[in-house]
Amino acid sequence: MQHLQGTSYFIEIGDITQSSLETYIAKHYQQAKIVIIVDENTHDFCLEYLLTSFDCLKDAEVILLPAGEENKVMEVCFQVWEALTEYGIGRNDLILNLGGGVVTDMGGFIASVYKRGVDFIHIPTSLLGMVDASIGGKTGIDLGVYKNQLGVFNHPKAIFIDPIFLATLPDDEKRNGYAEMLKHGLIADKGHWERIKDKTVEQITIQDIADSVGIKFSIVEQDPNEKNSRKTLNFGHTIGHAIEGYLLEREPISHGYAVAMGMLVEAGISLDEQKITEIEFDEIKSVICKNFKQIAFEKEEIAIIVAIMRNDKKNELNKINFSLLNKIGSCEINCFFEGKQLIQKFNYLN
Ligand SMILES: NC(=O)c1ccc[n+]([C@@H]2O[C@H](COP(=O)([O-])OP(=O)(O)OC[C@H]3O[C@@H](n4cnc5c(N)ncnc54)[C@H](O)[C@@H]3O)[C@@H](O)[C@H]2O)c1
Incomplete structure (x- = not known):
């Protein structure tokens, strides 16, 4: 125990x-x-x-x-x-x-x-x-x-x-949790990422679960009210939540799949901002694409998704707040963007 x-x-x-x-x-x-x-x-x-x-x-x-x-x-x-x-x-x-x-x-x-x-x-x-x-x-x-x-x-x-x-629990549901485990590795622990990135969901061990729990637990214990480091847990979620919310009343997708898409686009933004290398981005992309189906959105849909992001709880001064990767295993908080800067970033989903 x-x-x-x-x-x-x-x-x-x-x-x-x-x-x-x-x-x-x-x-x-x-x-x-x-x-x-x-x-x-x-x-x-x-x-x-x-x-x-x-x-x-x-x-x-x-x-x-x-x-x-x-x-x-x-x-x-x-x-x-x-x-x-x-x-x-x-x-x-x-x-x-x-x-x-x-x-x-x-x-x-x-x-x-x-x-x-x-x-x-x-x-x-x-x-x-x-x-x-x-x-x-x-x-x-x-x-x-x-x-x-x-x-x-x-x-x-x-x-x-x-x-x-x-x-x-159906495998598809397990993949939802796997998305968050991958996120924990990406934002805070490269070793955890390395250990789980090539596993199937059936191969996840109790120790992998305990490691992921430990990462989340130590982050939230340090910053319970999400003033600083807890914001790193939002990597993939600014876009992921907006996609999940947009589809909720249309064709709902599960949280983990939405977060996986969010992580892909937000890793793309991290690349565009030269915070991660192309090699790191390609590694992240291949793991996400192997495990999670992507949806390509029409232009009008992206506009609605970005409009939803404008109401995100984390925003400040009308700007959309992202947590972006610095490298695999590290994350930078409070990266602000205007809604219009985000439209073309959805190309990373294709
Ligand atoms: N509070 C937080 O910090 C936090 C963090 C991440 C996600 N969330 C929230 O978590 C929710 C998603 O969680 P989820 O993916 O567990 O969804 P869920 O609770 O809907 O569970 C997914 C499906 O699996 C079924 N299920 C659950 N356990 C089962 C089991 N042992 N055997 C068979 N079926 C089982 C459920 O009935 C459901 O149909 C979202 O609402 C998301 O916003 C909250």
């Missing part, structure tokens, strides 16, 4: 049945009611394992969310808050979020706002949830085409990461 201790929470990586979940609940929530939030898939594939592994969860209430990013919206939150009220959940009770990034983002938000905050624990079940979404205290939901437009920073009390849940 690998253990990471943060300032306000801890992470355990390994067999959850050997983790401290049971003793932690016995110590802090003996009298508490427990609610487990799942989506349709984690209900079918993950819940039984959890319930049969832990006696302390036998009386837990289960709240079922519809699966998918299109359901990471306020309407669904309202229903959950109503259910929590019906179950008589109070401030001293506990919410367990068992699912991918949608469940942990939305479950964390629901818990943070309900009665001004109820404790919650994340048990991520997707690769993306394990290496990224569950860590760092960003909770939230989407508003129309704007990703994570509503939310709060609030950490879970604990995160339990057990790769056993990945057994039922």
Whole structure:
């Protein structure tokens, strides 16, 4: 069992049945009611394992969310808050979020706002949830085409990461997490990039997952409120989020695929700005193109995507804020561009 201790929470990586979940609940929530939030898939594939592994969860209430990013919206939150009220959940009770990034983002938000905050624990079940979404205290939901437009920073009390849940996760979903693992290598750790760049998703090991968790954890611990170094995690996301948001109401694509496209274009911008070499760019491009399908957008679509970026949370003084690579394994924050400078950069997707 690998253990990471943060300032306000801890992470355990390994067999959850050997983790401290049971003793932690016995110590802090003996009298508490427990609610487990799942989506349709984690209900079918993950819940039984959890319930049969832990006696302390036998009386837990289960709240079922519809699966998918299109359901990471306020309407669904309202229903959950109503259910929590019906179950008589109070401030001293506990919410367990068992699912991918949608469940942990939305479950964390629901818990943070309900009665001004109820404790919650994340048990991520997707690769993306394990290496990224569950860590760092960003909770939230989407508003129309704007990703994570509503939310709060609030950490879970604990995160339990057990790769056993990945057994039922489709490979395509695993690739979403792989995109974020590649990002962690690109922005902060060349060794991690080297170790995973030629792997298939089936070849990812628990140590690769732990390494990625460690990178994200140390970045967010240093800069929890995203004033400085945490912005490096946005590499690929300024464009990736805008693409994901644009397609949300048309033909949704998953987060990791959008981020992979975002990383390709933003690596292209890094090249144009002479921050990385052509050799580095070609290496990044070949890894991304091998694993992630690209979409070529029409001119009018690019204009809409750039317009979405103009509303990005990270912007300052009407300029769009990017985190760009300096080299493989290092990232520079606060690189500002005008929207019109970005249109032709989408050529990197072709
Ligand atoms: N808070 C953050 O810092 C942060 C970081 C990155 C991404 N995110 C968010 O995370 C979300 C994407 O996360 P995701 O890719 O996990 O999406 P997701 O939660 O929608 O999960 C993907 C799919 O896999 C299913 N699934 C999950 N675990 C499973 C399992 N063990 N077996 C079978 N099916 C399973 C889900 O039901 C869903 O259909 C986005 O909303 C993104 O904005 C948040």
